[in-house]
Structures are given as C-alpha cells and as structure tokens.
Amino acid sequence: MKVLFSTWKDKVVDNRGISESERASASNVKLPLEFRNGQKVSGFMGWAGFVLLDEKADVVEMAYHYTKALQKSSCGRCFPCRAGTKVMEDILARIVGGQGSQTDLDALADLCDSISQNSKCGIGQMGPVAVAHSLEHFGDDYQAYIEGTKKAPGHNYPYKMTAPCTSACPTGMDIPQYIEYIKDADFAGSLANIREASPMASTLGRACFHPCENNCRRDNVDRSLSICKLKRAAWDWEDQHAAQKPINPNKHTREEKVAVIGGGPSGLSCAYYLALQGFRPTVFEKLPLAGGASFTGIPQYRIPKEIQAREIAYLEDVGVEIKCGVEFGKDETFKSLREDGYKAFYLATGGDLSKNARVAGEKEGYEGFYGGIQILKEVVYKTMPNSPVKGNKLPKPKTVLVIGGGNTAMDCVRTFIRLGCKDVSIVYRRTEKELPADPHEIHEAKEEGVQFKFLLAPTKIVAKDGKVTGLECQKMELGEPDDSGRRRPKAIEGSEHVIECDMIIAAIGQDCDIGYLEEEPDIKKTSWNTIVTDDDTMQTDIPDIFAGGDVQTGPLTLVDSVGQAKRAAQSIGQHLRGEPVGISDEQIMEKVIKGIGAYDRAEIVAEPDGWDRKPMRTCGMDLQKTSFTEVELGYSQEEAMEEASRCMRCYIVGMACVPGDGK
Ligand SMILES: Cc1cc2nc3c(=O)[nH]c(=O)nc-3n(C[C@H](O)[C@H](O)[C@H](O)COP(=O)(O)OP(=O)(O)OC[C@H]3O[C@@H](n4cnc5c(N)ncnc54)[C@H](O)[C@@H]3O)c2cc1C
CATH class of the missing domain: 3.50.50.60 (FAD/NAD(P)-binding domain)
Incomplete structure (x- = not known):
C-alpha cells in the first residue's frame, strides 16, 4: 500500500516530499483506509513499528497516545514495563504539552532501549520499538514541539491489546492470561478468565482445532504451546475438585x-x-x-x-x-x-443433514447405507450412559467403507474400529496429501488400524435383496489444481471395479x-x-x-x-x-x-529453545481400539503448570490514528 512513511518490521519506506502518485509502497503491511462511517485512517503504530498514510498523522502525538496505551495494557508484574512506560508517558505528555526539553528526548530514547531489553512480556519488549523509531526518523518533529512551533492536532487513537494467539481465536480469548493463571496454580482464576470468552472450556479444550496454536510465537523457538489442552486442564480442575462454580450476579435482572x-x-x-x-x-x-x-x-x-x-x-x-x-x-x-x-x-x-454423496443407489434406502451424521448420532445415543434414546441394536458390519476424507469421516472410521469391526476403510478421491481432516485425527485413525483407499471415486452402491453388498468405484488421477488449490481428480475410463462390503457411510459434508x-x-x-x-x-x-x-x-x-x-x-x-x-x-x-497479521512465522525470536511441549498421556492402544474410553487423559496439575511456563506472553498493542474531523 502507498504510504507517506513506514518503519514496519525495520523496513523503512520514506516518501516525505514526494507527490502522492509517485510514492513507493510499503509491501509488508496492509491497513484499511477507513475506520468506520467514512472516517479515514491516517496511521498505525504497533509492535513492529509505525506507518503514516498521509500528512495528517502526527508522529509525536501518536507516540504519546501509543505509550499511554502501553501503560494501560501493562500487567504491572515486571518493573521495567510497569514503571518504565509510566515515565515514558509522563515525558511524552510534557513534550506534547509544549514543555519538553532535549534532556527529555535523551531520556526517552534510553527508556525505549532499556524497557525493550528488560521486560518479561511482549508489551514491554515490543511496544517501545515504535517510539524509538519515531525518535530516530522524526527528530525534527520532536524539536518543533520542544520549540513550541508545533501543536498536537488532537486526533483519535483507538487501540487494542491482543496477542498473536488471541488474534487467531474467533472468541478473542485472552489466552496468555488464562495460561498465566495456570502457571501460578490458580486453576479457578484461569477458568473464570476463559469463561469471559467461552462457556465451553471442556468441549473446546478437548476438540478445538486450535487456530491459536498455529499463531503461537513459541513455535518460532521450539514448538507451539499446548494452548488447547491447558483450557481443558482448567475445566477438569473445577470438575474434579467439586469446586464452587462462579455465580451470575446479573441472573434474570431483565425481563426480556x-x-x-x-x-x-x-x-x-x-x-x-x-x-x-x-x-x-x-x-x-x-x-x-x-x-x-x-x-x-x-x-x-x-x-x-x-x-x-x-x-x-x-x-x-x-x-x-x-x-x-x-x-x-x-x-x-x-x-x-x-x-x-x-x-x-x-x-x-x-x-x-448429511450431504448426498452423488452415488447411484444412495436414495434406494438400502440396509447398510448411512449418512455420517446419522450413524454417529445413533452410536452416541446407544453407547452413552443413561441414554434417553432406546431402540434397535447397533449394526455389526464386517466391512465398512467410509466415503470422504474430512473429520466426520475420521470420526466414523474410528467409531467402527471401536465397535469391533476389523475391516474399516476410508475411500477418498484424492491422495493423502489432500486429505482435509485434522492431521492428528488421520494419524490416530492409522494407528488404530484404519485403511486408506486413495484415488478412488465411488460411483454406485451395489446391493442384493435390499442390503448393501459392495461399492463400485472408479480409479482417479490428479490433474490441475482447482479453486481450492488442491489438484482436481480425473476419472480413469474403464477402471470401474466393486469393493465388497456390508456397510457404506457417506461422510462428505453437511447441509x-x-x-x-x-x-x-x-x-x-x-x-x-x-x-x-x-x-x-x-x-x-x-x-x-x-x-x-x-x-x-x-x-x-x-x-x-x-x-x-x-x-x-x-x-x-x-x-x-x-x-x-x-x-x-x-x-x-x-x-x-x-488484517496486518499479529503473527510472523519468519520472525527470529530470541529465546532459549529446547523446552518441548508436555506430551499428553493416553489410555493406551488396547483400550483405544476396543472401547469408547476417552483417549487423551489430560494433564496433571504439575504437567499443566510446567507447560504453561513455556508461554512467552506475547502481548502486543496496535493503535490507529483517526483524525478528529472525521475526514
Ligand atoms: C462428526 C463431527 C465432528 C466434528 N469435530 C469437530 C472437532 O473436532 N473440532 C471442531 O472444532 N469442530 C468439529 N466439528 C464441527 C462442529 O461440531 C460444528 O462446527 C459446531 O458444532 C457448530 O455448532 P452450531 O451450534 O452452529 O451447530 P450444531 O452443533 O449443528 O447444533 C445445531 C443444533 O440445532 C438443532 N436444530 C436443528 N434444527 C432445529 C430446529 N428446527 N429446531 C430446534 N433445533 C434444531 C440440532 O439438533 C443441533 O442440536 C465436527 C462436526 C461434526 C459433524
């Protein structure tokens, strides 16, 4: 995007004095041009520098408001960040108020350096960087404030404290905070914090696909934190200790x-x-x-x-x-x-609703043909304790073919392994590389004995006397990539053949x-x-x-x-x-x-490595293959605390400059 000036990730783009049409772009940062209702964005200050989009942005006022935001966001646990950002704020208030001095500028530069070096979390480590950049590149503006020839324009500066992991979470959960509580053995505090963002710590802590872990800076050092399972640790603690659950002080205070x-x-x-x-x-x-x-x-x-x-x-x-x-x-x-x-x-x-598999015969009502959603529901109801649903026994097939390569398909095959079926296969049109299921689920399915039949497209359900006896499939080969970037499978003419089976499950999506x-x-x-x-x-x-x-x-x-x-x-x-x-x-x-991207996979993070994540204990393969016992046993309190200690608290603050006149 075309900028007036940018120092984002140490890449300096300086277009001062150059006409708008001839300005160079800052290719490593993308900002919206509008904030809301036509209000223009004139600049941004954050964890990796600052960007000015036009002449309205005032770097010195931005640095002042950004430091105020850092001070408000500081957790206060480490002295350099807590006290240092307050001193920075006071100095910048003097400068912006027209009472600053050269000594203030020197002190500010020293503070930026020492706070960054000595703070324990991202706010102190990364926050002052942008202020240091402003001093380095906009010294004349600071001088003009000191000499009284420049006045603060009084723009608006909305800001947000977040972290790369939090930024990736659709609930915006304050992940470093709930992890910090666990580190301090305060499991109740951790759960209370999680519940501000979600009431489902157990469900999410057991089955979330954890986009947060893909944005964890610890992965740039050794391996991402086990964020998901730490959530479960907080919930399990309350569950196992019969602890008093928090009450809702607002319960039914309104009539609606x-x-x-x-x-x-x-x-x-x-x-x-x-x-x-x-x-x-x-x-x-x-x-x-x-x-x-x-x-x-x-x-x-x-x-x-x-x-x-x-x-x-x-x-x-x-x-x-x-x-x-x-x-x-x-x-x-x-x-x-x-x-x-x-x-x-x-x-x-x-x-x-299970999506149609577009296979001939699927609407014939053959015994042994199921939709993935339908059969999983039936198994849950018939195998859970105190089930409200009574009725027929579960089917006991000898050979099960599951059409599809997503998570529902993996749940289906792993379920039928547990129901004692020895011959369970996935039938998938593409290759293993294109399987959309979670890699962990694929790994577990293989370990449990599921077979994978790749490059096969089902064409017809074969039945005798109304019962499934086989699945006709056609061999495929991979062609050019489609819109999703995955190579499109092409049928090989004349390659049709029947795989014998007595159950077929279509698990190719939901409607x-x-x-x-x-x-x-x-x-x-x-x-x-x-x-x-x-x-x-x-x-x-x-x-x-x-x-x-x-x-x-x-x-x-x-x-x-x-x-x-x-x-x-x-x-x-x-x-x-x-x-x-x-x-x-x-x-x-x-x-x-x-939009800017709070996480940078290429960032070199200066932390000692070699502290790998705590492995999760499991119930063991024998139980895993023969029962519905929960596979993952969760962390003990000590394990959870040790894993939590790997968190680097990568908090960051991002702030926009929105000129006050709304133009
Ligand atoms: C087999 C399977 C495995 C999955 N595994 C994972 C996983 O590991 N991790 C993950 O993150 N996501 C997983 N997902 C996806 C995840 O479960 C869904 O994204 C999530 O449940 C969606 O929540 P929802 O409340 O929008 O809809 P749903 O969970 O589908 O809930 C909708 C509810 O509405 C009810 N309902 C429907 N129509 C009516 C009506 N007319 N009147 C009254 N009630 C109605 C339904 O009975 C249902 O209880 C999985 C999904 C499936 C099917």
Whole structure:
C-alpha cells in the first residue's frame, strides 16, 4: 500500500516530499483506509513499528497516545514495563504539552532501549520499538514541539491489546492470561478468565482445532504451546475438585425473553452470554439432549458425554433455560414465540443433514447405507450412559467403507474400529496429501488400524435383496489444481471395479435444514442454504432475528460457532436495550490487527529453545481400539503448570490514528 512513511518490521519506506502518485509502497503491511462511517485512517503504530498514510498523522502525538496505551495494557508484574512506560508517558505528555526539553528526548530514547531489553512480556519488549523509531526518523518533529512551533492536532487513537494467539481465536480469548493463571496454580482464576470468552472450556479444550496454536510465537523457538489442552486442564480442575462454580450476579435482572433456536455450541454459547447480560434466554432444541454436533457428532472417545452434560448443566445454573424435544418450524414458530413474549431470536440450527454423496443407489434406502451424521448420532445415543434414546441394536458390519476424507469421516472410521469391526476403510478421491481432516485425527485413525483407499471415486452402491453388498468405484488421477488449490481428480475410463462390503457411510459434508424460514421470507439465504447476516453483528435483515454458527457459515468449527455467538449476544443485547447495533472501536481494531497479521512465522525470536511441549498421556492402544474410553487423559496439575511456563506472553498493542474531523 502507498504510504507517506513506514518503519514496519525495520523496513523503512520514506516518501516525505514526494507527490502522492509517485510514492513507493510499503509491501509488508496492509491497513484499511477507513475506520468506520467514512472516517479515514491516517496511521498505525504497533509492535513492529509505525506507518503514516498521509500528512495528517502526527508522529509525536501518536507516540504519546501509543505509550499511554502501553501503560494501560501493562500487567504491572515486571518493573521495567510497569514503571518504565509510566515515565515514558509522563515525558511524552510534557513534550506534547509544549514543555519538553532535549534532556527529555535523551531520556526517552534510553527508556525505549532499556524497557525493550528488560521486560518479561511482549508489551514491554515490543511496544517501545515504535517510539524509538519515531525518535530516530522524526527528530525534527520532536524539536518543533520542544520549540513550541508545533501543536498536537488532537486526533483519535483507538487501540487494542491482543496477542498473536488471541488474534487467531474467533472468541478473542485472552489466552496468555488464562495460561498465566495456570502457571501460578490458580486453576479457578484461569477458568473464570476463559469463561469471559467461552462457556465451553471442556468441549473446546478437548476438540478445538486450535487456530491459536498455529499463531503461537513459541513455535518460532521450539514448538507451539499446548494452548488447547491447558483450557481443558482448567475445566477438569473445577470438575474434579467439586469446586464452587462462579455465580451470575446479573441472573434474570431483565425481563426480556430471547428464543435461541438450536442447542449446539453456538446456541448454547449465545444463551450464556445473554444470561450474563441479565436476559432470559430459552434454548429450543429438537433432539432429546442439547450439545449439537459436539454432542451427537464428536464421539465419546474424544468428548465423554457425561462430562459434556456437566458442562451444559452449568449454563442452566447461570440462567439459561433449555427445552429439548421442540422442533422449531413445527412445534414452535416465529409467530408462536413472539406471541409468547420473546423479543429476539438467535437462529443456530447448524447443518445436521448429511450431504448426498452423488452415488447411484444412495436414495434406494438400502440396509447398510448411512449418512455420517446419522450413524454417529445413533452410536452416541446407544453407547452413552443413561441414554434417553432406546431402540434397535447397533449394526455389526464386517466391512465398512467410509466415503470422504474430512473429520466426520475420521470420526466414523474410528467409531467402527471401536465397535469391533476389523475391516474399516476410508475411500477418498484424492491422495493423502489432500486429505482435509485434522492431521492428528488421520494419524490416530492409522494407528488404530484404519485403511486408506486413495484415488478412488465411488460411483454406485451395489446391493442384493435390499442390503448393501459392495461399492463400485472408479480409479482417479490428479490433474490441475482447482479453486481450492488442491489438484482436481480425473476419472480413469474403464477402471470401474466393486469393493465388497456390508456397510457404506457417506461422510462428505453437511447441509442445513432451514425450512422454518418460509415464515420469514425476507431473510436472505445463500445458494448453499445458509442464512445471510451482517458479518459483524450477526443481524439478519429482520431487526429482531440474528443467526450464527454453522447455519450462517456452513459447516465450520466449534470455536468459530462460539465466536459468532458471542458477537450475536452483544448485538441482541444492544437491540433489546434500544442501543445502536454495531461493534466497538476495540473490535474494529481487532479486525485491523488481524488484517496486518499479529503473527510472523519468519520472525527470529530470541529465546532459549529446547523446552518441548508436555506430551499428553493416553489410555493406551488396547483400550483405544476396543472401547469408547476417552483417549487423551489430560494433564496433571504439575504437567499443566510446567507447560504453561513455556508461554512467552506475547502481548502486543496496535493503535490507529483517526483524525478528529472525521475526514
Ligand atoms: C462428526 C463431527 C465432528 C466434528 N469435530 C469437530 C472437532 O473436532 N473440532 C471442531 O472444532 N469442530 C468439529 N466439528 C464441527 C462442529 O461440531 C460444528 O462446527 C459446531 O458444532 C457448530 O455448532 P452450531 O451450534 O452452529 O451447530 P450444531 O452443533 O449443528 O447444533 C445445531 C443444533 O440445532 C438443532 N436444530 C436443528 N434444527 C432445529 C430446529 N428446527 N429446531 C430446534 N433445533 C434444531 C440440532 O439438533 C443441533 O442440536 C465436527 C462436526 C461434526 C459433524
């Protein structure tokens, strides 16, 4: 992007005195040109330098406000950062107020250097760098302030403290903070901190795909922190110690009722955040138990169902009502619930229909042919303790073929290994390299004895007397990359052959059932049958109806669906209180920082290496292959504390310069 000046990541681009059209670009940083409602962004100061987009930005005033932000963000645990940034702030206040001196400038330069060298976390280590750059490159501006020939313009400076891991988390969880609590053996403090961002520490701590760990700076030293499993450690501690759970001081302090449709992670989380604001949320769930795909999809060996039930019970304690066995669109409607006094809706019905596999015969109703979502749900209900669903025995196939290469497919094959089936295979159109499932899941499936049949496309279900007997497949070869960047499989003519089997599971994705929207035809839908909302507020075109989770994004992840729920609950709260529905300056800054990229894989981090992450104990392969026992046993308190000690607390502060006149 074209800049007036930039020092981002030590790359200096100086276009001062050069006309706008001839300015060179700063290729290593990308900023939005607008903040909100046409307000222009004139500059940015952050952990790796600063950028000026136009002449309106005033570097000295920016440095002052940035230092103020650093001081406010400092946790205060280490002296250089706590006291040092305060002294810096006082000096810069003098300079900006026209009372500075040359001695102040010298002291400021020394402070930047010593705070960076001696602080224990990112705020102190990285924060003063930008101020040091400003002194180095804009000495004349500082002199002009000291001589009284320049005055502070009084711009706005919204800022956000975050960390690379936090920036990658859709819930914006303060990860270094909950890890710090664990390091200090304060597991309750850690869980309280996690619950500010998500009520599902156990579910996320067991099955989140942890985008945070892909942004962990510790990976630049030795290996990323086990962020996900530390969340579980905090929840397990409360669960195992029968500790007093925090109460909700705002429980039902307001009269407004909100209908949350769908009791999956997104619906439950939204209801939780609404309850914390004092509202009265009721979750309407069509199945006999709440939990959504995390309950009926993710198998027990990854999340034990009795543990999940205890996690959900806590939501009821804080003020969430859960009504199961109520299908929206049939048992209740927008009209009936509005008549019953509900003032807003959150639609979170996920995607619980198995996608068609486009294989001949799949609609014939053959015995032995299942959708992945359907069979996983059946297995969960029939193998969990105290199941509310009674009925037929589970099928006992000899040979199972699972079509697909994603996480649902891995859950299906690993489930049938546990049900005693000796011959379980994945059938996938591409090669191992293109498998979309989580690498850990693929590894575990292989260890448990699952076979992988690559470069095979199923074409027809073969059946006899209404029962599956085989799957006809065609061999494939890989051609040019498609839009997703993966090489497109091409069929090899004449290569059709039948693989014998007595069960076929189609696990190639999910579709959403949003038939209930017929009642509200003004709500927009995509061609994939997902609901269209504003991406920031999750509000649909009907002001009292909001939507989020898989039914808005299409099948995605637990943590995405929780993140959307959090934003929706904020918007629903604003709507019910009669406030404008929108996101805060801090949330805009969160997006700005995400756009710049809080994590740099190429950064050389000066930390001693060789402190690898604590391995997780498991139940052992014998139990793993023969039972639904939870595979991962979690960290002991000591292990969790040791793992937490690897955190480098990479907090950063990013601040935009938004000129006060709004132009
Ligand atoms: C097998 C499987 C494994 C997965 N593994 C992982 C994993 O390891 N990690 C990860 O991050 N993500 C995983 N996911 C994805 C994750 O589970 C979803 O992204 C997440 O559950 C979406 O949450 P949601 O609340 O939006 O929807 P869902 O979890 O689908 O919940 C929607 C709920 O709404 C209910 N409902 C639907 N229609 C109605 C109606 N008309 N009336 C009332 N209730 C209704 C449904 O019964 C369901 O309980 C997995 C998904 C599946 C299917």
